[in-house]
Amino acid sequence: MTVTPSVFDPGLSSTAVAETGLTEIDSDTGELRIQGFSIEDLAENASYEEAAWLLFNGRLPTDEELAGFTNELSVARSLTDHRLIQAGAEEGVPAMDVLQMGLGVGSLHADDEDTLMATRRVVAICPTIIAAYWRHRRGVEPIQPRQDLTHTANFLYMLSGVEPDEVIVEGLETYLTTIIEHGLNPSSFAARIIGSTGSDPFSAATGAIGALKGPRHGGALKRIFEMFATVDEGTDPTTYVEQRLENDGSLVGFGHSVYNVRDPRANILKRAAERVFENRDSASFLRNAQQLEAAAEEYLAEHYPEQQMHVNVDYYAAALLHGLDIPLELSTAIFALGRSAGWMAHYLEQLESETLLRPRTRYVGPEERSWVSRSDRYVAGDSSPPSPSALEGISSTLGTLSEPTRLELLLILYESAKPLSYSSIRAQSSIEDKGRFNYHLRKLRGIFITNTEAGYSLTDGGQKVVEMLLDDEQLLARPVE
Numbered sequence: 001m002t003v004t005p006s007v008f009d010p011g012l013s014s015t016a017v018a019e020t021g022l023t024e025i026d027s028d029t030g031e032l033r034i035q036g037f038s039i040e041d042l043a044e045n046a047s048y049e050e051a052a053w054l055l056f057n058g059r060l061p062t063d064e065e066l067a068g069f070t071n072e073l074s075v076a077r078s079l080t081d082h083r084l085i086q087a088g089a090e091e092g093v094p095a096m097d098v099l100q101m102g103l104g105v106g107s108l109h110a111d112d113e114d115t116l117m118a119t120r121r122v123v124a125i126c127p128t129i130i131a132a133y134w135r136h137r138r139g140v141e142p143i144q145p146r147q148d149l150t151h152t153a154n155f156l157y158m159l160s161g162v163e164p165d166e167v168i169v170e171g172l173e174t175y176l177t178t179i180i181e182h183g184l185n186p187s188s189f190a191a192r193i194i195g196s197t198g199s200d201p202f203s204a205a206t207g208a209i210g211a212l213k214g215p216r217h218g219g220a221l222k223r224i225f226e227m228f229a230t231v232d233e234g235t236d237p238t239t240y241v242e243q244r245l246e247n248d249g250s251l252v253g254f255g256h257s258v259y260n261v262r263d264p265r266a267n268i269l270k271r272a273a274e275r276v277f278e279n280r281d282s283a284s285f286l287r288n289a290q291q292l293e294a295a296a297e298e299y300l301a302e303h304y305p306e307q308q309m310h311v312n313v314d315y316y317a318a319a320l321l322h323g324l325d326i327p328l329e330l331s332t333a334i335f336a337l338g339r340s341a342g343w344m345a346h347y348l349e350q351l352e353s354e355t356l357l358r359p360r361t362r363y364v365g366p367e368e369r370s371w372v373s374r375s376d377r378y379v380a381g382d383s384s385p386p387s388p389s390a391l392e393g394i395s396s397t398l399g400t401l402s403e404p405t406r407l408e409l410l411l412i413l414y415e416s417a418k419p420l421s422y423s424s425i426r427a428q429s430s431i432e433d434k435g436r437f438n439y440h441l442r443k444l445r446g447i448f449i450t451n452t453e454a455g456y457s458l459t460d461g462g463q464k465v466v467e468m469l470l471d472d473e474q475l476l477a478r479p480v481e
């Protein structure tokens with residue numbers, strides 16, 4: 001018997017696929033609790049090792065337990081073979097790809113290792129791989145980790161060759177602890193899916209990294225750096241905000257798919273950045289970030305009062321990492337370093353549930369068809385295959401137009417004599433929810449809609465599709481207002 005999914009939820013934003021004891025998020029109040037502890041308490045008091053132990057064991061460790069766990073990480077931290085990392089660095093391969101390769105090598109021996117120890121080794125070697133990669137990129141020899149340094153201090157030491165001062169260690173530790181876990185985000189979901197198959201921790205970690213390196217997940221830090229640099233070059237913050245919002249309705253570093261209010265982690269990292277930048281000549285970088293936030297909040301309150309767009313965790317993370325002199329090329333890899341313990345906790349939780357994650361899809365392809373031999377194809381009604389030019393812009397992706405609201409967006413642009421801004425399209429659309437509006441707009445971009453500095457307009461293919469469909473007025477009937 002065929003089972004038809006009862007709910008269609010493309011982003012899985014309203015669908016619970018697992019029970020967890022790791023993290024609780026209140027979207028409306030902006031509260032984040034890990035194993036019952038507020039993220040503010042953890043960031044203020046816990047070392048990274050303590051937070052990782054908490055995720056793995058469900059409680060805070062005693063002195064003896066923390067010492068034992070710290071020793072486990074220390075023993076697992078060294079790498080015996082740097083050749084793959086060196087080759088990747090010398091070829092200019094991005095840090096995230098090299099981190100995947102380094103962990104992939106670890107999986108070669110996963111069958112010979114206890115699963116729990118393997119999860120510890122994933123957490124332990126991520127900093128070593130990243131630091132070795134960066135030193136090879138600079139043409140210097142990697143540095144072996146020290147047993148007398150903490151997880152965070154070891155990374156900074158292996159990165160620079162100099163034992164870091166306390167302010168820098170505290171700043172980075174605050175960042176790593178703040179981002180250690182955040183529910184079923186895409187990379188943690190990837191780790192859980194792989195764990196649900198019974199695969200090893202290294203495979204789960206490499207899959208998670210593959211998800212994190214996507215620009216819609218962990219790629220925002222670089223764009224935020226670039227935004228701060230633009231403002232630093234003399235651009236008026238209010239003007240910049242207005243141009244960005246009018247162009248595509250978004251502002252990098254603002255808004256979060258989970259929170260309806262301000263991301264609680266943003267406040268933690270803002271305070272950490274203020275401590276790092278205190279009495280430093282480069283404090284103007286942080287001031288630029290603060291001025292841009294103030295300008296954006298004021299503009300949004302005046303022009304988009306119905307929207308809840310506040311800075312998210314990435315916004316002040318970018319400022320903090322700049323103050324810590326973390327190379328921009330390593331920003332997403334540092335995120336992975338912090339999130340690795342969260343990935344492993346999700347992996348273990350899913351593995352223990354013995355549940356295979358297997359979501360269903362909603363089919364929107366062709367109806368049942370009969371096989372036609374090659375010699376008989378295109379004979380009925382047409383003696384030759386359609387030419388590519390005749391089908392320009394009308395491909396198999398026409399299934400994209402199965403949603404009536406997308407046809408409405410195409411028609412709005414068709415009826416306009418000039419390109420339209422994001423806000424103009426949204427004002428004319430019947431789609432009230434911003435998330436749904438953005439989702440449908442993204443589905444049309446590329447094939448049917450293009451976005452330039454002048455605004456949104458139809459592509460040639462989109463224009464032809466609308467003209468073809470206008471022959472049947474019922475197909476493009478506008479919603480009754």
